[in-house]
Amino acid sequence: MEGITHVRTRPARVSLWRCVVVCLLFLMSGPAAAQNCAATMSNVSFGAKTVSNVYGSTTTATITEGCTAGFPTRGTLNICNRINYGSSSTSVTNRYLRSSGTSGVIGYQLYADPAFSTVFTYSPGLITAIHYSQASGGSTNVTVYAKIQSLPMGVPPGTYSDTYSVSSGSLARFGALAESDVCTNTAYIGVALTFNVSVTLLASCTVQTANLTFPTSGIIKNAIDATGSMYVSCTSTTPYNVGLSAGNGAGATVAARKMTGPGGATLTYSLYRESTRGAVWGTTVGSDTVYGFGNGSQQSYLIYGRVPVQITPTPGLYSDTVIVTVTY
Incomplete structure (x- = not known):
């Protein structure tokens, strides 16, 4: 009888341990944790340019992101940044700045590297791994590089812009468990990235x-x-x-x-x-x-x-x- 009693007791302990694991997973990917993470992106401004110096001009913007303390992670936080295309563009490979009341367009592109070789896209996103402490949290800055790619002849002076609103779908997604599928798994926290890209073309x-x-x-x-x-x-x-x-x-x-x-x-x-x-x-x-x-x-x-x-x-x-x- 004591042997039977011993066998019955061990499954009860295993079941309790499994319950604890399931509860932790739920807390880390559930809606309550969304309040602990934030992401913002600064506007991309090329400033005021003339026809002679606008083509090929570059600038940068910064994504500031992270999670506050108390997030039960294992010490590493995976953040996936995904930038779609704005209201004036047609795709991530065809990004444009437009001016109200004119038919002129100025081509530009967003990049993930200072060599302007890797286009910042929505899929795949760019994953950044940062150290996270449950006591102090974790945050990072990601640089976005921008470059004017084309200036068709006859573009009139004015302010040209492209707007990335909530509807554009650009976001930062946080994976508390440092999983590699943070870019694609919608169970992870997603924060919208909203910003504006602009250049002022001066009369010259x-x-x-x-x-x-x-x-x-x-x-x-x-x-x-x-x-x-x-x-x-x-x-x-x-x-x-x-x-x-x-x-x-x-x-x-x-x-x-x-x-x-x-x-x-x-x-x-x-x-x-x-x-x-x-x-x-x-x-x-x-x-x-x-x-x-x-x-x-x-x-x-x-x-x-x-x-x-x-x-x-x-x-x-x-x-x-x-x-x-x-x-x-």
Whole structure:
């Protein structure tokens, strides 16, 4: 009879031990533990850029995450970070920034490494293992690397953004038991990652010029004409005005510029906005400048020069420097 009693007692103890294990698993993956873990991600801001420096620009953001003390884990916490795609994008491989009221898009990508080689995706996620203490908890920071990948021609200035809201499905998932399936097992705690990606594209213009050279002449008994070229590139939809200064010659005005030669001698000339050489090209916006409207590509202009009939000065080389100003 004592042997029978001994056999009956051992299963009772095993059953009690199993009950304790089951209860622990339930506590670690149940809803009550969700209050102990948190994750936030800072916004991804590329700042203000011009057309000339926005392509290839980079920045970073930080995911701050962890669990407070009291979580019954074994000393290691597995955190899976999964970033889906935002409201302006079409997939994790095609992430875009868009601006309200325009059709322009700017391509960008989020990466898990500073070499910009591993795209930060939703599946698979990125698992980070951190030390966890039941007495003090555990936390970590994860860096997200971002890069502008494309800038189609003609994108107008403005603020471009992509929003990652709760509906985007991006999240950090915490596995208290350091299980490898923390990214896929929905029994683990999941915290939504919400953030915004943005860049401000500034209105900008650049200008290139070529020298205007008058032909060699002797006695100036007839007007001498020549043309020069100028190229202006402005962001799409950007209005601008191009002005030409009076030059460096002593006593010069935009109506009568002065080239300087041997011994300080001067030669009068003028620059015009059109081929008939009736409209002087000056610096007063709305009066004697040339107006343009940017289209995101290079726009060319001709500068019409004329040396009028005048008393021929001392023979030699005459030159002047004119400053081109683009106002936008």
